[in-house]
Amino acid sequence: MKHIFTFTLLLFSLVMFSQEEDAWVYFKDKPNAQLFLNKPSDMLSQRSLDRRTNQNIALNSTDVPVEKTYINQVKASAGIKIMAHSKWLNALHIRGTQINIQALKSLSFVDKVVFANKALNTTAKKVNENLVTQTNDKLKTTVDYAYGNSANQIQMLNGQALHKQNYTGAGKIIAVLDGGFPNVNTAEPFKKLIDNHQILGGYDFVSKSENFYTGDNHGTMVLSTMGGYKENALIGTAPDASYYLFITEYDPTENPVEESNWVEAAEKADSLGVDIITTSLGYFEYDNVNYSHTYSDMNGTTNFISRGAEIAFSKGIIVVASAGNEGTTSEPHIGAPADAVSVLTVGSVTSAKVKSGFSSIGPSFDGRIKPDIMAQGTAAVVSDVNGNIVTTNGTSFSCPIIAGMIACLWQAYPSKTNKEIRQMILESSDKFAAPNNNYGYGIPNFGSTLGVESFQVLSHxxxxxxxxxxxxxxxxxxxxxxxxxxxxxxxxxxxxxxxxxxxxxxxxxxxxxxxxxxxxxxxxxxxxxxxxxxx
Structure with missing residues (x-):
């Protein structure tokens, strides 16, 4: 009996160590950093460099690509597959067996290896908190085929006051990080974007493909709230902005590689000179429960995606993220990257300005106010992939509605920094004096930032x-x-x-x-x- 037990234990150990795991390998340095810093145009577009200059942001080692020789040696290591890169965090997302991943620690340039399964990290806390049932918030959206127009979701924010002053996002670039953009190149509500060459490009970081007019239809609906244009039916909040479309999410499964895809896409967006990143994605639970986050991870510094979002803000970009749709679940708190300190986390209200029941709440685990602001996410007006104007529910849509208005506001104040624009938005919100963790600072009044309170009243x-x-x-x-x-x-x-x-x-x-x-x-x-x- 003892021999049988020993054999069973050995067999279990062999299975455990042969199972593929996800992990991040972090490097100690970037040995050729100064060469890149001496010639920044090799790393960043002129528009990206101009954004830094305009906001007095210095270049640093995070702008430098990951050392190629390090990548090649990891790639050549037995049983290791590279899934994503991050220059900001000087890391690779890798996949392999536990033994093969652990072997990377012997490489002289490796700083540390962090497994997605926290139980495999020697310094990690035990994952014994209540596992949550939260999934990517886009999976919770529902569509009702009721035609209408988008006036309310703009007027609630007093966005029409900006539009009437011809601040419609022109000259600003928004990167949309989502699960797919099918039919954006053919559906009628996007014709204006296509005809005016306002879709500047994109990439599918999941399939490593130049074709980004594919994937899940979620991103198509998200884009329509900003760039959609169909008279008397749907006018986006930033119809004259330009857009990059990046696929970072693979809809059928949930795996932490999607966080790494997101960071890689954000780095690409930065290098292209975007002003705003909007993302209607949120991460908490994964298919492999050992990879899932817990509420204590929602502190702005633990999750890979949240750390990347914070670096994006440090580069002068405004990052806007959905709060999540878990308000009625056993774990109602915001996910990642909504927990990041500088991210503008957007919750959802109804057309009557009442918090949507599904909208995830704060605070962050370390006690900060979250969400930051609110916009209409119940019965939001969007375009589906066939060009039909429909209504749908989710913070997935309140988020880009806000992102589009930010483009208009920044167009009105081009000399402002991202920090100043962010603060203007918070201070214009109707609960700024008394924020709470259901509404954050409330519903912004974008018109008030111009001294134009409403098209209906004087601004005295x-x-x-x-x-x-x-x-x-x-x-x-x-x-x-x-x-x-x-x-x-x-x-x-x-x-x-x-x-x-x-x-x-x-x-x-x-x-x-x-x-x-x-x-x-x-x-x-x-x-x-x-x-x-x-x-």
Missing amino acids: FSVFPNPAKTFVSFSFSNENYNALVSIYSVLGQKLIEKKITNQNPILSVEALDSGLYFYTFDAEGLHKTGKIIKQ
Whole structure:
């Protein structure tokens, strides 16, 4: 019996060590970095270099490609298949048996090997947290064949105020990282993009193919919310922006190589000079449960894709990501890369500005506000692959709706940095003074950033005196007869709430202690937030 047990244990060990695993191999250095830094045009397009110059961003070793001799030696190693590259993280995503992967540690230039299965990493925590049932958020979307128009999803953001000023995304480039873009080159709502050569290119990082008009139809619908154009049916939020289309997601399966594909695509987008990356993908659970993330991983620094997204932001790019569609599940929190600190994570609301039940919530595991902002994701108006205008649900669509508006805003303020544009968006949002982990900072008002509050009302608005001793007075358009004003502490506690009118626009602050406070002002067609100093 003892011999049988020993044989069984040996057989189990052989099977375990012969099973293919996914892992990342990180390198110690880039020995030829200075040669590339001396000639940056070998690494980056002029537009990419200009973005850095305009935002005072210095080149560094993360811009340098992975050392080719290192790649070749790993590729030549027994039983190793290279799945993806990352110059930003100086790593390769590899696949092989545990024994063959471990053998790479003997290479002098290898810094470390990290298995996707955390249990195989000697310093890793045990994966004993509750495994979640979250999947890629795009798989949760549903389509209802109800025709309509896209006015509400733009007007909710006061985006028409930018469009009326001819800020429609012209001159800005958006990279869409998704699961596929079939029929974008043929369907009617994309005809304007094709005819005007606004699709600048793309790549299928899954199949390693130049054909990106293939794959899952999800990316087609996503693109339509920004670049779609069909009069009286669908107008995208950035109809005059240009686009790169990158396939990073393989729909039938879930594997961490998709995170590596995403980072590789983001690096390509950076090198091409894009301004905005939008991604309606989210990662939490994988087909192999040993690879799945847990909530504690959602801290902005653990997940490969989230680290890549943060580096993209450091290069001057604005990264916009879906919060996820897991709000009604046992694990309702945002996934990756939505957990990254600088990513603008977008949740979903209904047409009535109520949080969609499915929209994933925050905070990040380390306690940061997530999602960051909200837009319409319930009954969002999109084009399907056949050019039909339909409605569909998901943060997959609230995310690109926002990304398109960002392109318009950045067109209006071309000298602003990505950090400044991001902050402008947060400060324009209707819950900026009192954010929470259902709505984040709320619904942005893109029109207010121009001082144009709405096409329906005048943009006359002021608060005085400020600093104030006993009262503040709110002056606003005569078309707004009533307004609700709330005063919050710096910790977000509501201290005062009062309805005011043009005839009686005064609010007493006499009861407040001296210090800094935030106000929100809501009237029909006009929303404002700001600071009040009590003397």
